[in-house]
Amino acid sequence: MAYDTHTGTDGPEPVTDWANDWDWLDDQWGERAPEIWADLRAQGCTVAFTERYGRAFMPLTHDAVSAIAHDPEHFSSFRVSVSLPDSPVRKAPPITTDPPEHAAQRRLLLAAFSPKQIEAKEKPTREYCRSLIAALDGQDIADAAVDYSQHIPVHVIAEMIGVPESDADLFRDWVFRNFQLAPRDNDVKRALQTEMFEYFNALLEARAADPRDDLATVIVNADIEGEPVSRELQCGYLMLLILAGVDTTWSSIGSGLWHFATHPEDRDRLAGLPHDDPLWVMAMEEVLRFYSPVTMARQVVADTEVSGCPVRHGEQVLLTFPAANRDPAVFERADEFVIDRRVNRHAAFGLGVHRCLGSNLARMEVLVALQEWIDAFPGYTLDSRAPVTWANGQVRGPRSVPVRLR
Numbered sequence: 001m002a003y004d005t006h007t008g009t010d011g012p013e014p015v016t017d018w019a020n021d022w023d024w025l026d027d028q029w030g031e032r033a034p035e036i037w038a039d040l041r042a043q044g045c046t047v048a049f050t051e052r053y054g055r056a057f058m059p060l061t062h063d064a065v066s067a068i069a070h071d072p073e074h075f076s077s078f079r080v081s082v083s084l085p086d087s088p089v090r091k092a093p094p095i096t097t098d099p100p101e102h103a104a105q106r107r108l109l110l111a112a113f114s115p116k117q118i119e120a121k122e123k124p125t126r127e128y129c130r131s132l133i134a135a136l137d138g139q140d141i142a143d144a145a146v147d148y149s150q151h152i153p154v155h156v157i158a159e160m161i162g163v164p165e166s167d168a169d170l171f172r173d174w175v176f177r178n179f180q181l182a183p184r185d186n187d188v189k190r191a192l193q194t195e196m197f198e199y200f201n202a203l204l205e206a207r208a209a210d211p212r213d214d215l216a217t218v219i220v221n222a223d224i225e226g227e228p229v230s231r232e233l234q235c236g237y238l239m240l241l242i243l244a245g246v247d248t249t250w251s252s253i254g255s256g257l258w259h260f261a262t263h264p265e266d267r268d269r270l271a272g273l274p275h276d277d278p279l280w281v282m283a284m285e286e287v288l289r290f291y292s293p294v295t296m297a298r299q300v301v302a303d304t305e306v307s308g309c310p311v312r313h314g315e316q317v318l319l320t321f322p323a324a325n326r327d328p329a330v331f332e333r334a335d336e337f338v339i340d341r342r343v344n345r346h347a348a349f350g351l352g353v354h355r356c357l358g359s360n361l362a363r364m365e366v367l368v369a370l371q372e373w374i375d376a377f378p379g380y381t382l383d384s385r386a387p388v389t390w391a392n393g394q395v396r397g398p399r400s401v402p403v404r405l406r
Helices: 027-042 062-069 101-113 115-134 145-149 152-161 165-184 186-209 215-220 231-245 247-262 264-270 278-290 359-376
Strands: 047-050 056-059 141-143 296-300 304-306 309-311 316-319 389-391 397-400 402-404
Touching: 027 389, 056 062, 062 304, 062 316, 101 115, 101 215, 101 231, 115 145, 115 152, 115 359, 141 145, 145 247, 145 359, 145 397, 152 165, 152 215, 152 231, 152 247, 152 359, 165 186, 165 231, 186 215, 186 231, 215 231, 231 247, 247 264, 247 278, 247 359, 247 397, 264 278, 264 359, 278 359
Parallel strands: 056 316
Antiparallel strands: 047 056, 141 402, 296 316, 304 309, 389 397
16 A cells, blocks of 8 residues: 555655556646546546545546536535545535535525626726736746736635735645645644634634624624524635635636647737637636646445446545546547637536536636736747646646746
8 A cells, every 4th residue: 555644754655556546646646637537548447546545536537527526415525625534624614515504505605706796806806917917027037827826816815705915825825735735644634724713713703893895704794594603614614715716716827827828829819809709718718627627525425336336435536527527528629728619518616516606706817817918928938947837636737837928
């Protein structure tokens, strides 16, 4: 067995057999995950297996991923990340709740993410993107991820929640520890959960005493069907908004910026287009499909099968939405980026009742960020002198995209 239960000098062994010993935190995953899924399909593997986190399965077909996402009777959202079997769990509603409780918890946040609310945020988001671009004035070289994409979702979600943007480095540290370290290390996960709970508990105490026009105030005063929401759930909502609203979106933006830096033929089709040209939306949706950043998980709560493979109570299943988006049985030219793909019912925002609550917000941020960057730097290219680095694990995306701006 090729895993350990701690982070230390002797880390886990690299994966050599992705069909029977996969690891989404292996260094190969970040840069090569689509190749890995394609190789497994070519071998005839539809469900990969590992024991690095206990017994866990990774389906590769759209049909299997969709079936699991629509089956809370056998697959619970109690645990949404593949991790060690005794990993501590803290509620982060509504994503960690199964029906029927899920619907009422989701309604608490729906209004804040309605199309009307998101439309009102487009102009200030566009202005913020332009301010980041203005800060690069006079530079010939930049990091499109570090200098641009990683700032945008932090700015937007911090303003929505009501937390200071000056805590951005703290939020990025939480993201790193939660997605890169915690699945392998229960001590890291416990410490992170405690730290985040204390931070948001203090915020909620402040909003109870001094209400403001932000989501923290909405949540501290919320009730579900006439019953007050517990402080544990209140903090869980805010933890989810930071973890799900930051890394996921900056990974999509960064992936798009990387793609257009390395595919000038696609970049040139967008450069100079008015923002209401339909190609912009098609390109944005293809970025979401082709570079889907988010993989979720479910815990098996009743014995069943996945693509004919038996799975048993207590085992884990990786919901590989990105792999589903590359399934050739569902998408024509699935492993090609087709900038003007007209039929694109991708699963980048998930499937079933847990489909991403913030999809309207994410789409707006990705579209605006790409438009403003390509407007400002229509001929930008990758700077091959510095490496592109990718994060692996639950949220996969570029962490460094060195570019030549002109």
